[in-house]
Amino acid sequence: MTSNKGSREETVDVLVIGAGASGAAATAWLSEAGFKVKCLEQGFWQDPSKYASTSPDYEFEALTNWSSDPNKRQRDEDYPINVSDSPVSPVMFNGVGGSTILWSAHTPRFHPSDFSVKSLDGVADDWPLSYEDLEEYYDLNDEVMGCSGINGDPANPPRSPRQMPPLPLGSDGMRLIDAFEELGWHWWPSDSYINSQRYGEGRDACNFCGHNNMGCYQRAKSSTDLNYWPRALKSGAEIETGARVRRITTDKSGTATGADYIDSKGNERHQSARSVIMAANGVGTPRLLLNSSSDSHPDGLSNSSGLVGKNLMFHPFAMVTGVFPENMKTWRGPLSNFAMSQEFYETDESRGFVRGYTYQFQRSLGPAWIANGGFTDPIPWGEDHHTELSKRFGSMMGLAVIGEDLPEIHNTVDLDPELTDSDGIPAPRINYTVSKNSRDQLDHAIENARKVFETAGATDIYVDPLMRQSGWHLMGTARMGNDPVDSVVDKWGQSHDVDNLFIVDGSVFVTGAAVNPTPTIQALALRTADYIVSHRQDLKG
Amino acid sequence: MTININVDENVMTAILDRLIPAVDNLPSAGQMGFTSEIVRLAGQQDRFKAIFNNAMHLFESHNPEFTSLASAEQDDALRRFEAESPDLFGALRTISYIVYYKDPKVHERIGWDGRTPQPDGNKMEPWDESVLENIRKREPFWRKA
Numbered sequence: 302m303t304s305n306k307g308s309r310e311e312t313v314d315v316l317v318i319g320a321g322a323s324g325a326a327a328t329a330w331l332s333e334a335g336f337k338v339k340c341l342e343q344g345f346w347q348d349p350s351k352y353a354s355t356s357p358d359y360e361f362e363a364l365t366n367w368s369s370d371p372n373k374r375q376r377d378e379d380y381p382i383n384v385s386d387s388p389v390s391p392v393m394f395n396g397v398g399g400s401t402i403l404w405s406a407h408t409p410r411f412h413p414s415d416f417s418v419k420s421l422d423g424v425a426d427d428w429p430l431s432y433e434d435l436e437e438y439y440d441l442n443d444e445v446m447g448c449s450g451i452n453g454d455p456a457n458p459p460r461s462p463r464q465m466p467p468l469p470l471g472s473d474g475m476r477l478i479d480a481f482e483e484l485g486w487h488w489w490p491s492d493s494y495i496n497s498q499r500y501g502e503g504r505d506a507c508n509f510c511g512h513n514n515m516g517c518y519q520r521a522k523s524s525t526d527l528n529y530w531p532r533a534l535k536s537g538a539e540i541e542t543g544a545r546v547r548r549i550t551t552d553k554s555g556t557a558t559g560a561d562y563i564d565s566k567g568n569e570r571h572q573s574a575r576s577v578i579m580a581a582n583g584v585g586t587p588r589l590l591l592n593s594s595s596d597s598h599p600d601g602l603s604n605s606s607g608l609v610g611k612n613l614m615f616h617p618f619a620m621v622t623g624v625f626p627e628n629m630k631t632w633r634g635p636l637s638n639f640a641m642s643q644e645f646y647e648t649d650e651s652r653g654f655v656r657g658y659t660y661q662f663q664r665s666l667g668p669a670w671i672a673n674g675g676f677t678d679p680i681p682w683g684e685d686h687h688t689e690l691s692k693r694f695g696s697m698m699g700l701a702v703i704g705e706d707l708p709e710i711h712n713t714v715d716l717d718p719e720l721t722d723s724d725g726i727p728a729p730r731i732n733y734t735v736s737k738n739s740r741d742q743l744d745h746a747i748e749n750a751r752k753v754f755e756t757a758g759a760t761d762i763y764v765d766p767l768m769r770q771s772g773w774h775l776m777g778t779a780r781m782g783n784d785p786v787d788s789v790v791d792k793w794g795q796s797h798d799v800d801n802l803f804i805v806d807g808s809v810f811v812t813g814a815a816v817n818p819t820p821t822i823q824a825l826a827l828r829t830a831d832y833i834v835s836h837r838q839d840l841k842g
Numbered sequence: 843m844t845i846n847i848n849v850d851e852n853v854m855t856a857i858l859d860r861l862i863p864a865v866d867n868l869p870s871a872g873q874m875g876f877t878s879e880i881v882r883l884a885g886q887q888d889r890f891k892a893i894f895n896n897a898m899h900l901f902e903s904h905n906p907e908f909t910s911l912a913s914a915e916q917d918d919a920l921r922r923f924e925a926e927s928p929d930l931f932g933a934l935r936t937i938s939y940i941v942y943y944k945d946p947k948v949h950e951r952i953g954w955d956g957r958t959p960q961p962d963g964n965k966m967e968p969w970d971e972s973v974l975e976n977i978r979k980r981e982p983f984w985r986k987a
């Protein structure tokens with residue numbers, strides 16, 4: 302390994318760490334406003350024409366080289382995660398576009414009540430901002446990412462017109478929806494960042510292939526390599542791929558000065574910057590902050606509150622699957638993007654828990670996926686194999702339960718004392734338990750999902766009470782707040798301790814709500830970038 | 843890291859025969875000649891290859907006479923392995939199912955067109971707004987903050 306640490310490199314206004322959902326949004330906004338922005342990303346650009354969905358081995362690829370679990374994928378750019386003390390494993394993708402390369406792109410918004418859980422329900426903390434503060438940024442983000450959906454959902458405030466009509470529900474989807482209607486329960490077509498028609502440069506309509514979680518060959522599923530990044534590059538932003546950040550550097554006064562990183566050739570380098578934005582996600586960001594301790598920040602960067610890496614939230618995730626008597630060809634259409642129910646979203650204390658949950662409706666995939674269990678147990682081997690396969694194939698629908706996980710100080714990301722990535726940087730270690738409130742929510746949701754499937758005429762019902770590979774929502778590990786004693790960043794995402802350090806990923810969440818988080822993550826990233834433009838022109842060189 | 847796959851293909855064939863038996867006009871999976879494809883595919887990722895090798899070596903070392911056992915005894919041996927080493931057994935089952943369900947003859951039997959998901963995908967029907975008729979009647983019920 303060689304080093305250029307001593308050599309002079311150009312100082313940028315803003316150094317962004319991570320090129321995923323949030324890093325891309327912040328980079329595009331700032332570079333369009335004339336800031337000199339550089340992003341360091343440990344992964345690489347992806348070529349949609351090479352996604353595994355075109356390979357005859359796609360079923361194998363989905364479990365190995367294209368798994369969303371970095372411990373299973375084990376590409377050079379991945380870092381390992383110690384999950385031995387967690388029933389839930391974080392999943393993600395490391396590359397330009399970040400986890401949006403593999404995500405489902407189901408994109409509901411937080412409810413207004415989600416920002417005030419302390420005032421309304423006496424639990425956790427209120428956010429230092431409201432739904433109204435974020436609304437214009439949600440709208441801006443929808444426009445860039447491209448949202449299919451329809452206004453008028455009675456469970457949510459009215460919102461701006463969606464860019465495209467909803468994705469069609471299909472006869473399989475209607476089977477579940479009819480049951481919700483019979484029970485008198487809410488449902489609504491999902492907002493999805495998936496094109497129901499052509500939208501965005503070079504982005505086709507979805508062709509219902511089903512396999513969102515391997516990257517989208519059609520570019521119909523929005524990922525930030527397809528929209529924010531082209532805009533950012535056009536306005537002069539720079540991205541260095543294969544650049545793995547080891548630590549954020551600071552000077553004697555504790556001000557951020559840039560980052561030490563290892564480039565794609567294995568050279569140790571330093572990038573100097575007038576400010577740093579962390580966008581490495583709810584696991585990657587606390588990992589780097591904790592690995593960036595110095596004399597002025599002995600417990601890790603921006604950690605005077607001691608809350609970096611604490612209050613990890615995942616959204617505990619249960620899956621209930623029903624098998625129907627008919628083959629409805631449920632492999633057609635995006636796996637998880639047609640409808641949701643928020644009947645049980647808001648607190649009703651008679652249920653025995655606070656806060657609530659969303660049902661995200663699910664289809665299923667091809668025969669090997671079904672045989673290997675899909676969202677249930679694998680099909681038995683031996684004599685019963687063929688009968689069981691023909692019962693389930695094309696006939697399974699699911700209800701995924703996304704429960705609101707309240708922040709708890711003992712749910713943590715810290716540095717593993719032994720495990721490292723391939724560059725010797727300490728790996729993150731997860732310590733997480735599901736709280737009683739979350740468990741009660743999930744159990745309530747499982748019972749109600751059974752009612753849905755019974756009403757819909759399912760012949761068999763399978764329950765996974767807590768999916769392990771479901772840590773796709775990484776939140777809370779550098780929370781925002783007004784008081785530096787009990788938060789890491791302020792309401793603009795600016796560190797309380799280091800005034801030229803910002804965090805824009807899910808780490809800043811105060812609470813997790815009961816919806817997929819990415820529109821909220823990206824809206825917050827745009828809001829932070831907008832704040833820098835309007836209040837921190839001093840960061841321009 | 844490069845790991846060579848070094849398994850007794852006769853054992854893998856016998857395992858396949860028990861995991862996925864004959865059905866209708868199709869012989870059991872081992873007799874359909876999937877073993878070499880399993881070995882090839884297992885080699886496509888170092889992590890999986892290592893698990894696959896471990897699984898086969900452990901199974902072979904505990905069951906040196908597997909290929910000459912009667913079917914019921916072979917099933918017992920597999921069930922023991924499944925109970926004692928669920929992850930390793932799971933790797934063998936997973937790859938066996940993946941390879942079996944890649945085969946055009948199997949696709950034909952189960953009524954599946956068997957195309958890769960892309961580039962052709964499936965047909966997307968148009969959006970039909972009339973499905974919202976009932977739910978649109980519901981009053982807003984989100985909670986104000």
Ligand SMILES: Cc1cc2nc3c(=O)[nH]c(=O)nc-3n(C[C@H](O)[C@H](O)[C@H](O)COP(=O)(O)OP(=O)(O)OC[C@H]3O[C@@H](n4cnc5c(N)ncnc54)[C@H](O)[C@@H]3O)c2cc1C
Nearest residue numbers: 319321322323343395396399400405406407546806817819
């Ligand atoms: C399978 C799957 C399905 C999902 N489905 C949905 C969904 O339907 N709806 C939804 O809202 N959300 C979904 N998510 C979650 C969503 O993808 C994330 O919330 C979102 O991408 C987070 O954005 P981010 O910018 O915080 O981090 P990411 O998008 O994860 O990006 C972080 C980037 O930082 C880089 N990085 C980390 N550490 C370093 C380092 N040391 N040096 C350099 N670079 C570094 C990483 O390589 C990565 O590219 C899903 C996620 C997965 C994996």
Ligand code: SF4
Nearest residue numbers: 507508510511513517
């Ligand atoms: S289902 Fe649609 S959005 Fe998803 S990967 Fe296939 S084409 Fe892309």
